[in-house]
Amino acid sequence: MTIEQTYLNYSDGKWSPSVTGRVTASINPADTNEIVGYVQDSDAADLELAVSAANRAKVAWRKLSGAARGDYLFKAANILEARLEEIAETMMREMGKTLAESKGETARGVAILRYYAGEGMRATGDVIPSTDSEAMMFTMRVPLGVVGVITPWNFPVAIPMWKMAPALIYGNTVVIKPALETSITAAKLMACFDEAGLPPGVVNMVTGDGAVIGGGIAQHPGIQAVTFTGSNKVGKQIGQAALSRGAKYQLEMGGKNPLIVAEDANLELALDAAVIGGLKSTGQKCTATSRVLVQASIYDIFREKLLDRVRQLKLGNGKDSSTWMGPCANERQRDTVLSYINKGVAEGASLLYGGAIPADEDLKNGYYVLPTVFDKVTSDMAIAQEEIFGPVLALMPFDRLEDALSLANDVEYGLSASIFTQNIGNILAFISDMDAGLVRINAETAGVELQAPFGGMKQSSSHSREQGQAAKEFFTSIKTVFLKA
Numbered sequence: 001m002t003i004e005q006t007y008l009n010y011s012d013g014k015w016s017p018s019v020t021g022r023v024t025a026s027i028n029p030a031d032t033n034e035i036v037g038y039v040q041d042s043d044a045a046d047l048e049l050a051v052s053a054a055n056r057a058k059v060a061w062r063k064l065s066g067a068a069r070g071d072y073l074f075k076a077a078n079i080l081e082a083r084l085e086e087i088a089e090t091m092m093r094e095m096g097k098t099l100a101e102s103k104g105e106t107a108r109g110v111a112i113l114r115y116y117a118g119e120g121m122r123a124t125g126d127v128i129p130s131t132d133s134e135a136m137m138f139t140m141r142v143p144l145g146v147v148g149v150i151t152p153w154n155f156p157v158a159i160p161m162w163k164m165a166p167a168l169i170y171g172n173t174v175v176i177k178p179a180l181e182t183s184i185t186a187a188k189l190m191a192c193f194d195e196a197g198l199p200p201g202v203v204n205m206v207t208g209d210g211a212v213i214g215g216g217i218a219q220h221p222g223i224q225a226v227t228f229t230g231s232n233k234v235g236k237q238i239g240q241a242a243l244s245r246g247a248k249y250q251l252e253m254g255g256k257n258p259l260i261v262a263e264d265a266n267l268e269l270a271l272d273a274a275v276i277g278g279l280k281s282t283g284q285k286c287t288a289t290s291r292v293l294v295q296a297s298i299y300d301i302f303r304e305k306l307l308d309r310v311r312q313l314k315l316g317n318g319k320d321s322s323t324w325m326g327p328c329a330n331e332r333q334r335d336t337v338l339s340y341i342n343k344g345v346a347e348g349a350s351l352l353y354g355g356a357i358p359a360d361e362d363l364k365n366g367y368y369v370l371p372t373v374f375d376k377v378t379s380d381m382a383i384a385q386e387e388i389f390g391p392v393l394a395l396m397p398f399d400r401l402e403d404a405l406s407l408a409n410d411v412e413y414g415l416s417a418s419i420f421t422q423n424i425g426n427i428l429a430f431i432s433d434m435d436a437g438l439v440r441i442n443a444e445t446a447g448v449e450l451q452a453p454f455g456g457m458k459q460s461s462s463h464s465r466e467q468g469q470a471a472k473e474f475f476t477s478i479k480t481v482f483l484k485a
């Protein structure tokens with residue numbers, strides 16, 4: 001008999017149960033009979049404890065040298081690396097990503113921690129000439145105070161790390177509310193910080209309902225900044241709540257990312273990009289390819305080759321090494337994907353493959369949806385406009401590159417976009433005219449590098465950028481110093 005473990009909140013350097021006495025089960029979406037463990041169903045009183053602890057810790061943490069804060073992050077990185085297998089397996093069981101992807105993501109978390117640990121030794125200001133020849137003027141980057149971190153389930157290690165690591169290295173303390181689905185993975189990340197010996201209150205985690213704990217973070221006067229990744233609907237609410245009380249906020253939200261395939265493209269590489277960029281992680285990336293725009297002269301051949309590849313993808317539990325694609329992360333997500341598929345059919349798109357729950361007996365206990373390909377998709381359809389966040393590709397033909405670019409830009413989002421072509425004119429036009437925060441040439445739409453700025457245009461973000469040096473903009477405030485003897 002297996003006894004599932006119960007995971008606690010982490011506040012003020014201690015593990016504690018919620019004051020509510022309630023817990024919620026974390027379920028494996030690949031096999032809903034499997035309970036991964038239980039997490040605290042906290043309320044506002046638990047959040048209060050965490051915010052108070054973070055406020056008590058913030059002055060001492062800010063006053064440490066950057067190098068000393070970096071040492072803590074290096075230690076946490078080493079511990080995360082030592083526990084990579086265990087944490088990757090937990091991630092896989094909580095949200096269904098394959099084990100290989102889960103390991104890759106956990107390794108990415110280690111690299112993010114090390115990158116920002118090194119930041120502790122790098123410049124955080126500029127010297128600016130003063131008009132007064134006897135004075136010195138310079139800027140300093142100072143921390144904001146307590147940062148609230150609200151994260152989704154699709155990258156349960158990488159997203160918390162790319163928000164928490166810069167927050168911490170630049171001298172802030174953190175209260176994190178992870179997505180319900182991946183709260184155990186988050187608890188294991190907290191354990192890495194705990195073992196690294198971070199002072200009590202520097203990192204705190206409260207699990208629980210999104211509206212209660214996430215909403216509580218957005219509204220809490222003791223939290224000076226909020227960083228969020230997730231849906232547009234929730235992001236906007238968080239932004240408004242933060243703005244109304246004068247807190248800084250950063251929102252990373254949806255995408256409807258196009259992959260443009262021009263007639264001179266390397267077809268095999270473009271096909272790889274469509275399949276991997278669109279369907280890996282079950283399409284649950286904000287950078288996933290969801291629209292594939294193919295030049296009319298190669299459209300038919302591209303479509304047939306794409307179908308050949310998609311038909312071969314093996315669905316299954318991520319623990320099986322032959323699995324290429326796992327389930328949707330939860331029931332609501334599976335139902336959302338199916339409802340978009342139904343809308344696509346109702347609006348007249350042609351369903352070429354998939355579009356249903358697989359019939360296989362061994363998949364019946366999971367939230368699986370077959371990889372799905374639509375043809376004859378037009379820009380006015382919901383499947384061409386709205387974020388599906390599932391394994392659905394919409395094929396759309398175009399005649400000239402200008403047409404492809406106007407189709408590609410004809411959505412409210414602007415996160416990432418790709419083109420496959422050998423033509424330098426096409427490439428330059430794409431770089432110049434594509435409205436997206438991340439444009440990639442001869443590469444898939446997904447795949448963010450931790451040392452480069454990441455974020456979207458239009459409705460995809462609050463127009464700030466995460467990761468790389470860009471993180472400094474959000475997690476610090478500039479103090480201008482004028483100094484005269």
Ligand SMILES: NC(=O)C1=CN([C@@H]2O[C@H](COP(=O)(O)OP(=O)(O)OC[C@H]3O[C@@H](n4cnc5c(N)ncnc54)[C@H](OP(=O)(O)O)[C@@H]3O)[C@@H](O)[C@H]2O)C=CC1
Pocket residue numbers: 150151152153154177178179180181208209210211212213214215216218229230231232234235237238252253254255285286333336387388389
């Ligand atoms: N940009 C991205 O990477 C992501 C985009 N999405 C998009 O969002 C859709 C829905 O996914 P979902 O998981 O529901 O995303 P949400 O935006 O609801 O969740 C993201 C995070 O916000 C929390 N949250 C939920 N409601 C509130 C609230 N009222 N105030 C503050 N925080 C809140 C969630 O907590 P809890 O888990 O407890 O609800 C979670 O931690 C997807 O279909 C996809 O389109 C989703 C995930 C990532």
Ligand SMILES: O=C(O)CCC(=O)C(=O)O
Pocket residue numbers: 154155159229284285286287445446447448
């Ligand atoms: O493509 C990636 O590596 C990151 C995607 C991402 O940030 C997201 O889906 O939230």
